[in-house]
Amino acid sequence: xxxxxxxxxxxxxxxxxxxxxxxxxxxxxxxxxxxxxxxxxxxxxxxxxxxxxxxxxxxxxxxxxxxxxxxxxxxxxxxxxxxxxxxxxxxxxxxxxxxxxxxxxxxxxxxxxxxxxxxxxxxxxxxxxxxxxxxxxxxxxxxxxxxxxxxxxxxxxxxxxxxxxxxxxxxxxxxxxxxxxxxxxxxxxxxxxxxxxxxxxxxxxxxxxxxxxxxxxxxxxxxxxxxxxxxxxxxxxxxxxxxxxxxxxxxxxxxxxxxxxxxxxxxxxxxxxxxxxxxxxxxxxxxxxxxxxxxxxxxxxxxxxxxxxxxxxxxxxxxxxxxxxxxxxxxxxxxxxxxxxxxxxxxxxxxxxxxxxxxxxxxxxxxxxxxxxxxxxxxxxxxxxxxxxxxxxxxxxxxxxxxxxxxxxxxxxxxxxxxxxxxxxxxxxxxxxxxxxxxxxxxxxxxxxxxxxxxxxxxxxxxxxxxxxxxxxxxxxxxxxxxxxxxxxxxxxxxxxxx
Numbered sequence: 001x002x003x004x005x006x007x008x009x010x011x012x013x014x015x016x017x018x019x020x021x022x023x024x025x026x027x028x029x030x031x032x033x034x035x036x037x038x039x040x041x042x043x044x045x046x047x048x049x050x051x052x053x054x055x056x057x058x059x060x061x062x063x064x065x066x067x068x069x070x071x072x073x074x075x076x077x078x079x080x081x082x083x084x085x086x087x088x089x090x091x092x093x094x095x096x097x098x099x100x101x102x103x104x105x106x107x108x109x110x111x112x113x114x115x116x117x118x119x120x121x122x123x124x125x126x127x128x129x130x131x132x133x134x135x136x137x138x139x140x141x142x143x144x145x146x147x148x149x150x151x152x153x154x155x156x157x158x159x160x161x162x163x164x165x166x167x168x169x170x171x172x173x174x175x176x177x178x179x180x181x182x183x184x185x186x187x188x189x190x191x192x193x194x195x196x197x198x199x200x201x202x203x204x205x206x207x208x209x210x211x212x213x214x215x216x217x218x219x220x221x222x223x224x225x226x227x228x229x230x231x232x233x234x235x236x237x238x239x240x241x242x243x244x245x246x247x248x249x250x251x252x253x254x255x256x257x258x259x260x261x262x263x264x265x266x267x268x269x270x271x272x273x274x275x276x277x278x279x280x281x282x283x284x285x286x287x288x289x290x291x292x293x294x295x296x297x298x299x300x301x302x303x304x305x306x307x308x309x310x311x312x313x314x315x316x317x318x319x320x321x322x323x324x325x326x327x328x329x330x331x332x333x334x335x336x337x338x339x340x341x342x343x344x345x346x347x348x349x350x351x352x353x354x355x356x357x358x359x360x361x362x363x364x365x366x367x368x369x370x371x372x373x374x375x376x377x378x379x380x381x382x383x384x385x386x387x388x389x390x391x392x393x394x395x396x397x398x399x400x401x402x403x404x405x406x407x408x409x410x411x412x413x414x415x416x417x418x419x420x421x422x423x424x425x426x427x428x429x430x431x432x433x434x435x436x437x438x439x440x441x442x443x444x445x446x447x448x449x450x451x452x453x454x455x456x457x458x459x460x461x462x463x464x465x466x467x468x469x470x471x472x473x474x475x476x477x478x479x480x481x482x483x484x485x486x487x488x489x490x491x492x493x494x495x496x497x498x499x
Contacts, residue, residue, distance in 0.1 A: 003025065003026060003027045004024050004026045005027050005028075005029050006020075006021045006026040006027070006028055007030070008029065008031060008034050008108055008109055008112045008127070009031035009033055009034050010033060010034065010037070010112075010113060012305075012309050013106075013109055013305075013308050015209070015213065015216070015301065015305070018102070018105070018209060018213070019213055021105065022098055022101065022102075027131050028105065028108065028127045028130050028131060029127070030108075030112060030123065030124065030127065034112035034113075034114075035120060036114075037112060037113060037114030038111065038112055038114060038118065038119075038120050038123055039120055040319055041114045041118075041317050041319055042117050042118060042119060042120070043319075044117065044317055044319035045059070045117035045192060045324070048317075048324060049191060059076075059191045059315070076191045077188055077190060080189035080190070080191065080192070080193050080194030081161060081189055081194065082194075083194035083195065083198065084154050084157055084158065084160075084161060084189070084194045084197065084198065085154075085161070086154075087150045087151060087153075087154035088154035088158055088164070089151045089154075090138060090141065090142040090151040090154065091139055091140075091141040091142055091151075092139045092140040092141035092142075093139060093140050094137055094138070094139055095138050095140055095152075095207075095425075096428075097167065098210060099138075099206050099210050100135045100136060100138050100156070100206075101130060101135065102202075102205075102206035102209055102210055103152075103153070103156055103202045103203060103206040104126055104129060104130045104135075104156070106202045106205055106206055106209075106308050107153070107156075107197070107200060107202045108123055108127055108130075109308070109309075110200060110202070110310070110311055111123050111126075111196060111313075113311050114319070115311045115313075115318065116196040116313050116316065116317070117191075117192050117196070117317045118192070118196050118197075119187075119190055121187065122160065122189070125160055125184070125187055126157075126160075128182075129166075132182065133167075133168065133169050133170075134159065134166050134167075134168050134178055134182075135167045136155055136156045136157070136158060136159055136164060136165075136166050136175075137155070137164070137165045137166065137167065137172070138152050138155050138156050138203075139155065141421075142155075142421070143203050143421030143422075144407070144409060144414070144417040144419060144421065145201070145204055145331075145332030145335065145336055145417060145418040145419055145420025145421045145422075145423070145424075146331055146332065146409070146414050146417035146418055147198075147199055147331075147410075147414055148198060148199040148200040148201055148202075148313065148314075148330035148332075149202060149203030149204055149421055150198050150199075152203040152421070153198045153200060153203060154197075154198050156202075156203075157197045157198070159175035159178070159179070160186065160189075161175075161186050161187065162175055162176045162179050162186035163175055166178055168181075192315070195313065196313045197313075198313075199313040199314045199330045200312045200313045200330060201307060201312045201330060201332050201420070203421055203424065204332050204335040204336070204339070204420045204424045205304060205307050205308050205335060207339070207424035207425060207427065207428050208307070208335060208338070208339055208424060208427070209304060209308060210428060211339075211342060211424075211427045211428045211431045212297070212300065212301050212304060212342070214431040214432070214435075215297050215342065215346060215431055216297070217498070218346070218349065218431065218435065219290070219293065219294055219297065220497065220498050220499045221438050221492055221495075221497070222290055222293075222353065222434075222438060223256060223259045223260065223263065223290060223499060224263060224461075224464060224499070225353070225438050225441050225442045225445060226260070226286050226290065226356065226441075227259075227260050227263040227264055227458075228442070228446070228449065228461050228464070228465070229283070229357075229360060229445040229448075230260070230270070230279075230283050230286070231264060231269045231270055231457045231458075231461065232269075232360060232367075232446075232448035232457075233279070233356075233360060233364070233367075233448070234274065234365045234366070234452070235270075235279045235283045236274055236276075236278070236279050236283075236284070237260075237261070237270050237271075239257075239279070239283075239284045239285070239287065240257040240261055240264075240286075240287060241257070241261075242258070242261075244257070244287075245257045245258075245287060248288075250288075250291055250292065250295060251291075251294075251295060251298075252291030252292060252295040252298070253288055253291030253292070254287075255294060256286065256287045256290040256291040256294065257287040259499050260286065260287070262460075263458060263460055263499075264457070264461070265458055265460075266459050267456070267457045267458040267461070268455045268457070269455050269457055270458075272455075276365070280355070280359055281355075282352050282355035282356045282359060283356065283359070289348060290352075292345070292348070293346065293348055293349050296341055296342070296344075296345035297342065297345060297346075299338075299341070300338045300339070300341055300342045300345075303334055303335070303338040304335070304338065306334075307334060307335055311329060312329045312330050314326055314327060314328070314329060314330050315327070316329065331418060332417075332418035332419075332420030333403070333418045335418070335420045335424070336402060336418035336419055336420030336423045337403050339403075339423035339424050339426075339427045340399075340401040340403045340423050340427075342427045343395075343398060343399045343423070343426055343427040343430045344401075346395075346427070346431055346434055347392075347395040347398070347399045349434055349437075349438075350391065350392050350395050350433060350434045350437040350438075351395075351396075353388070353434075353438055353440075354385070354388040354389055354391075354392045354437055354440075354441070356441055356445075357384070357385050357388050357440055357441045357444050360381075360441075360444045360445060360447075360448045361380070361382065361385055361444060366451075367448055367451055368380075368451065370382045371444060371447045371475075372476075372477070372478075373476065374477070377477075378478045380475065380478070381444050381447060381475070381481075383481060384481055384485060385440070387436075387440060387485070388436075388441070391433045391437050394433065395430050395433050395434075395437075398426045398429055398430050398433075399426075399430065402419040402420070402422040402423040403418060403419060403420065405419045406419065435489050435492055435493060436489055439489040439491075439492055440485060440488075442488055442491075442492070443472065443481075443484055443485060443488050446465055446469070446472070446474075447474065447475055449465065450474050464497065467491075467495075468488075471488075471490070471491045472484050472487045472488055
């Protein structure tokens with residue numbers, strides 16, 4: 001079957017485009033326009049080098065604090081190769097394969113803008129790695145998020161030199177073995193190329209994109225599951241009425257309340273007369289909390305979209321202006337601050353979700369304690385709430401900002417760093433944890449709804465529940481709860497429910 005193609009071009013990368021590239025395993029191909037831009041910038045650099053006797057940072061000099069040491073023309077290729085080899089100090093747990101794919105995509109997209117002066121064959125080989133599912137083993141630790149993501153990007157691009165280890169169709173092999181199988185020669189890096197590969201924010205930005213794609217789905221699930229919990233709890237619809245939101249018109253709040261009104265339309269439970277006048281904040285303030293998180297996520301998404309469509313290596317070349325400039329576009333501060341904000345915001349979705357779970361098992365509103373028919377003999381849903389509370393606490397710890405820290409490096413040449421790499425890996429862990437917390441709430445809310453029968457919730461939620469019950473059964477007596485929780489996580493991860 002012929003694979004769909006995504007053309008690398010100067011056009012903006014967007015989240016829907018990236019999601020389609022990943023979900024449909026699209027092939028990456030350079031557009032004619034991008035080929036022309038790459039070749040133009042490379043030809044410009046070659047010409048400048050032939051005309052210039054003085055130092056050009058990172059092109060015929062050392063790096064960082066070694067920038068004042070000139071390197072002979074005969075050693076320029078070795079200089080770039082040594083840079084990649086020496087900087088591959090990437091440690092810790094392996095990052096997800098889709099984040100590695102995103103790193104390759106985002107780096108190729110940046111290099112193809114024509115400000116990096118790399119060889120066409122170098123960009124093409126990056127796309128070959130992506131298209132043939134040859135993924136470097138990249139790990140979590142080592143980036144300061146300052147001169148770009150040096151250590152993880154060095155690890156990512158070792159296979160260009162025939163070095164390091166990769167997964168080829170999921171099987172771990174040496175890069176040299178895979179290059180031999182593919183009939184490829186190692187790339188001989190030319191002037192500036194090692195720096196162009198390693199300077200850049202693609203470790204941070206790939207994590208940011210991957211986390212945001214999760215977050216977009218999580219926010220929909222938070223509303224769907226929250227609506228099911230509200231109806232199972234026999235909660236009130238009044239806090240979600242449009243008039244309340246109109247006098248405090250934050251966009252996310254308005255959208256959240258509208259989602260809940262739509263999700264609960266036609267519910268027998270939500271429309272019946274209630275015996276109580278107010279719900280706890282975890283229900284009553286959902287528009288305000290979920291809404292604020294949506295607004296935060298949208299802000300972060302805007303920053304990240306700007307970043308992934310930027311050139312972040314150094315130095316950068318401007319052929320039309322006859323300029324080579326050593327600047328600081330590799331500094332990760334915009335991402336570090338945004339990723340910390342993202343982790344904090346998503347943590348709040350987990351925090352309020354756990355509180356709803358607690359309310360569902362507390363014996364309020366004629367629901368049995370711990371949501372079992374025979375409490376005492378059965379512990380029921382007592383301990384899933386413990387698990388949710390534990391994960392919520394971990395998210396609070398992970399939400400401690402990384403961006404407020406800085407440790408000087410490179411002999412004080414790089415005297416302020418963003419720590420955006422740590423912010424990136426933490427934010428992804430928080431998002432992954434939210435799946436578990438929301439899954440526990442869904443497990444409880446679905447159980448609680450069975451105690452409201454024969455009354456029905458809305459058509460949308462009944463359909464959602466019916467699909468869920470194909471995977472996870474009602475709990476009539478104590479069982480292995482982790483099995484149900486894991487099946488619920490899988491249901492959410494594979495589901496296509498969007499608002």
